[in-house]
Amino acid sequence: MTDPHGHGQIKLQYQPALPIPNGKLFLWLFLSTEIMFFAALIGVYIVIRFGAPDWPGPSKMHLVELIGAANTLVLILSSVTVVLALDAAQKDNASLARLWIAATFLLGGLFLGIKVFEYKSKFSHGIYPALPHSRMYEKPDVYFASAVRERLRVLYARIDADRAEIASKKTNLLAGPQTEDVQRQIKDLDDRDKVLADKKAEYEQAVGPVAGDANASAHALMELSKRIYPVHDEHEKNAEGEAEHESIGLNDKYPELKLPFVVTGGNMWATTYFTMTGFHALHVLAGLVAFVLLLFKRLDRTRAGIVENVGLYWHFVDLVWIFLFPLLYLF
């Protein structure tokens, strides 16, 4: 059943319109559909982004342009290696072709690795594609305030629990015989207790009373949000140079706080960023799978067609990134 010609019928002759193998034609048609898919994603991004009353700049979202640029270079290199692999395959140099494919695979893997690193750094700042995980709020409103309160409650409760545990340990120790060792332990506990107490005081001091106040004024909430995550003023930046306003927010100062923060437009930023790079990354992944399959084959002249098709696909993935990079990192 696998061989359509295996049943003894005659092999029919055809009159193809285009001087290319079916596989290659298929691939180009497939790429047309892919172009439309990404056009839709990018179109949506454009509408949402430019239709948004506010949109955070890349730096606000911990997006490092240099990393993006580096990733662009990685993909460009991988495009070259694929082309060289095809060249080698067409020259019937199977081992060289395999080498280049392996190189492409590694570069693709490197790209994904960098992507994972970037994603991680977003996650660690509480930036997720969508609400349930994301700690980002659109405006310093009551929802934001109550989220901060809730987060502080959890934090304080944890500290209080730790302190309570220390206290109970201490009572236990006090109840027993007071050897020197025990004395030392008690002192130890006291120290730890003090550290915790100080920490809590420090937090309370840093976050301020606003967070605890359910009826805090809009202005106070704005101040709070600025304290947690200072707003860079882009115009100011230009005038004074880079270093001036590296004012550090509470989340950066105390990474363990993980307080909710406010970035207007930030959630849509994250949604579009993760969707577009995510779908692109899926395409990279599919390409990597194809390369692995190729690595198991002898890439001589007879397989040059396959290498070419996979290569075309890979270049397309590169093409998409060529547009995503400026749109996401530099706009």
Next chain:
Amino acid sequence: MGKVWSLLFLMVPVLGVGVFLVAPAYGHWLPKDVSAHGHMIDHLFNFILWLTGGVFVATEIALFWFMWKYDAKRNPQAAKFTHGSHNVEVAWTLLPAATLLFIAIYQMNAWAQVKIFKPDMPATVEVTARQFEWRIRYPGPDGKFDTRDDLFTVNDMHLPVGETVLIDLKSADVLHSFFLPHMRMKQDAVPGSKIPMWVKIKEEGMYDLVCAELCGWGHYKMKGRVTAQSREDFDQWLAQLQAEQERTQEPEKPEE
């Protein structure tokens, strides 16, 4: 059998036209138009009806006639061997093209009057659609929204006749559509947007306000009512509303 089939096909234009002739007589037709701009829409409707009606009858009769005449059973001679005619193709391309272009241009003004040329005036009333009711807000005596004397009603909208009113349409949750059949008005309410509409009502009366965009299970019962009344009655009604609202003392938010 050819005759039977062609007659069956003849029934389409005959009954088709017949239905359109009879229906208005039984009141199954466009509801009475009470707006100043409605006549433009009705005129266009009728114009297109006549035009397409002509095309409809002509093509369907041609279909019938060819079916009747060129039945193989009654028509022993061979069919005419032709692959087409360049001139005929050109003719029946250009003719409809001209007609269609005319229709397209002919209607532009009406659309612009109803949807584009917004009158320069403050909003008379603001309508916020929500599942499944119409929240209506008047600016109150000071003529401004978002002040303490705003007047609220639900599903009961009053408008003065004989003058242009501007309605701001908003939605609090999903899409709805503000449909006034008698005033030939329809506009979707889009959450996040405030869309202006304007109308001049000609006749006093009570009219249905229909929600014409699927908005959930209760879509069918999202019914409002528009009372068109003279300016005096309208002002009086507003005053009454205000009095009532002051009595209940909580002017803001008649919340759920």
Next chain:
Amino acid sequence: MTEPHDTHGAGEHAHAGHGTTKQYLAVCAALMILTFVSFFTFRLLHNTQVQMTWAVMMAVSCVKALLVMLFFMHLKWEASWKYVLTIPATIMAIFLMIALIPDIKWRFETIAGGRTPSEERKVHMGYEHEPGTPAETEQGGGH
């Protein structure tokens, strides 16, 4: 997509030509340089002339895309079928994006409740005048 048996059909028509390794490397270098052009336009101009950087970066990206297609995807050496298979998709894609744009402006004209664009943002986007009606200042679509 690359089952072995689909290599028949139009078959082994040799490809009209390819680039040399040197060419590929040159293209690669060009692409890298262009990437840095984008990068530095951003660094140097982004805060003063946003629209301008957008235009530059999009132009650069188009050039890069063209280079990739012409050389890496071998379109430079292919027969005229390349036009049939690439131009429609490109036109459609650009058309789709362009067709969505009018809504952006309209959205600013009808925006209600919640947020209105900040002053800075408006300058940024090229909206000099206040959109919408006077009633725009309300907060949160009160009802």
Next chain:
Amino acid sequence: MAAIPHAHDDAHAHAHEHGREMSLGKFLTTYVFSFDHKVIGLQFLFSTLIWFSVGGLLALGVRWQLAWPWTKMPIVGDLFFSSTGGQISPEFYTMLFTMHASIMIFFVIIPILAGAFGNFLIPLMIGAEDMAFPVLNMMSYWFMWPAFLCMIASFFVEGGASAAGWTGYPPLSSVHSAAPASHTGQTLWVMGLIFVGVSSMMGSVNYMTTIIQMRAPGMTMFRMPMTIWGMFITAILQAFALPVLTAALFMQLMDRTIGTSYFIPEGLIVNGAPAGSGGGQPLLWQHLFWFYSHPAVYIMILPAMGMVSDMISTFARKPLFGYKPMIYSIAGIAGLGFIVWGHHMFMSGMSPWLGTTFMVSTIMIALPSAIKVFNWLATIWAARIQYTTAMLFALSFVSLFIIGGLSGIFMAATPVDIFIHDTYFIVAHIHYVLFGGSAMGIFGGIYFWFPKMFGRMMNEFWGKVHFFLTFIFFNGTFYPMHILGAAGFPRRLADPYHYETFQHLLPMNQFITVCAIGMGASQIILAANMIYSLLKGPKCGRNPWHANSLEWTAPSPPGHGNFDFQPVVYRGPYEYASPLVDDDYFPQTRPPVEGEDKLAHH
């Protein structure tokens, strides 16, 4: 070219051998997981016909409610709605028409045209042994199954199936609290459509490759039958439009599952609960949806137009009038079809300036349709019409498509659309083009190609009864809806009689419902005829209709590999009544006769 030998390797007998000793494995590979385009086509055909009856029965539910609102449904009432005393609840009504339309469009018309007829006919009509990528082809059918399962499952999950209309407009469709009843149902709907989309993508790219590369020698592009042209252009439409819908569906899926807000603007309080983080735009979905779904309505009509052209020319025993203009107008419809989607959004709150632009393009799209209608009419002019069932359905396509198309002009006129948008005028339009057009074409196609599919004729008498009843009841059901629309009767309302304005329209709705039930019942004749003919119908030869195109030179049913000789094509598919030959038909494969090059038109 003529030198190619007609190798008569008998694939015919071969096919019969298959039938005898049939192990389970063989059964599976032949009839279930088959790579053969004909088997796949028939799989599509039977699956979609079953869905057709499901979709139709849902429509009857809709009709019941509109004629006798809030009364107990006969027969099925106690079965399905015992909780409401056998009557349809408003939630359920919303679900009924949503699923009715979704099923009819995504599970019936599109897959039956592209999947069933496209698969079966494309290789046969262009002289290929199979599709270019048989495995992909098989997958395109089997990718329908996850979609089928999603749809079936959605009826049984808590709260029932999707209830946001077949257009699935957000925020209603993407905010859970907006439609608490269809919680999982809507998600399943989205996933189902994604699967259908993947399936269609696979099909369309395959069809394009096959048509471009695998035509028999001599089968130039301008010798392809209109059916193939319809399929080809449809495949192109799919390839460009579907990815956009897929992207939009993914976004709605994310809105529903992980909590993004692509289509949810800020500050929504739906049903007392805040919805999403906001920042999205509801109109964006409409743009993306209609960017696909307007071309999709042409995806649903172009193949039918092609099939109808073939049937009309065959049974008029006359060449198709204006073959090339017909092709150009299909291409024109397809091209223009991409720039008119905004006509569904005239009232949506999109920029009214844009409305004007879309109005002009929409009106102009009537032009290529007009050319097609006139050419069909000219084809039966001075013809010798044979009134077979297939021909009757084909002619009814012309008759009814004219009505459906002309009602489109009303709606394309923006000012008129202000009044008739979302009224039954639209519902009338939908069904005239989709049932009167596409479905009538499909019925005709079934009668026309049934002999090729199964090697047996269908019963003509019962076929004509089926046609007669369907035609009458169809018009009885949907023609009065124009009047309802003119009276402003809104669509998608569980109880329009709530409004005084529409109360007088109840009797007309009852008439419509009676006709709809009649129409549904008439389809039983089709089902019975198909089943009976499949088993007992008279055997037919290769070319029962004396038609010209290539599929009629293959055995009926064609064996594996389709042709038992190398087809070579010498002329176009519509050489009926040619003065050069004695027969009134002149198949594409018959070697040239003297003087033909002088007479040649193309």
